[in-house]
Amino acid sequence: MNKNLILVVEDDAPVRNLITTTLKTHDYRYLTAPSGETAIVEASSHNPDIMLLDLGLPDMDGIEVIKKVRTWSNMPIIVISARSEDTDKIDALDAGADDYLTKPFSVEELLARLRVTQRRLAMMQGEVQTESAIFQNGSLRIDYAAGCAYLDGEELHLTPIEYKLLSLLSKNVGKVLTHTFITQKIWGSSWDNDVASLRVFMATLRKKIEKQPNSPQYIQTHIGVGYRMLKVE
Structure with a gap:
């Protein structure tokens, strides 16, 4: 039996049954919720992993569920929706979702996304157990062990993906990281959609750490290549 517990939030019974049957067949533990309120209750009472x-x-709206859950939990959230417009995906990612799967979807793709998320979870948990250093760069400070970042002594309210991006850049300060390298580290893949998501997350991260986002002090863009964290004296 898979040790990760998955909360399936879906009001359409046939789709919910497809997902839960898939999870059961592949030995995942799961809970179900047919509404937003039920999802919030289940998430707070059972502390699922995904x-x-x-x-x-x-x-x-599911966006509201994401926002409410993000006030107290960093669990990975994979959106599964019939909404396929880029604006819908960006809204979900901005709210704190980690991944976005468009209906109709294949069972194989769903399982692949889950495997990627599980690997990321395991890596993050391993980092929490082994990291103890404090990263300091100008007014930016990252406590890797606590999983927190601060600017001018004030804690930054980052989504899980924003924190992971900031940590990845900080651990490679001064080095240009390509889009492919970053998306592989963050999402476990380098699809075109992942690069688009990366740009969204980088924009929101900059708004939180840069006093002048149009003239960044910490994160430098290398157009068509990737990003680099600058060393601040």
Whole structure:
């Protein structure tokens, strides 16, 4: 039996049954929730490892579920939605989602996304256990062990992906990291959609750490190549 517990938030019974049957067949533990309110209750009471979330819920938009959960949990959230517009994907990612799967989807792709997320979870948990150093760069400070970042002594409210990006750049300060390298480290793949997501997350991260986002002090863009964290004197 897979040790990770997955919360399936889906109001469409046939789709929910497809997902849960797939999870059961591959020995995943799971919970289900047919509405946003139920999802929040289940997430807070059972502390699942991963959430699979539909956006079109009967009582509230899935984006609101993401925002509420993100006030107290960093669990990976994979959106599974029929909404395929880029703006919908960006809204979900901005709210704190980690991945976005568009309906109709294949069982194989769902399982692949779950495997990637599990690897990322295991890596993050391993880092928490082994990291103890404090990174300091100008007014930016990262406590790797606590999983927190600070600017001018104030804690930054980062999404899990934003924190992972900041940590990756800080551990390679002064080095240009390519789009492919970053997306492989963050998402375990380098699809075109992942590069688009990277640009979104980098923009939101910059808004939080750069006093002048148009004239960045910490993160430098190398157009068509990638990003680099600058060493601040």
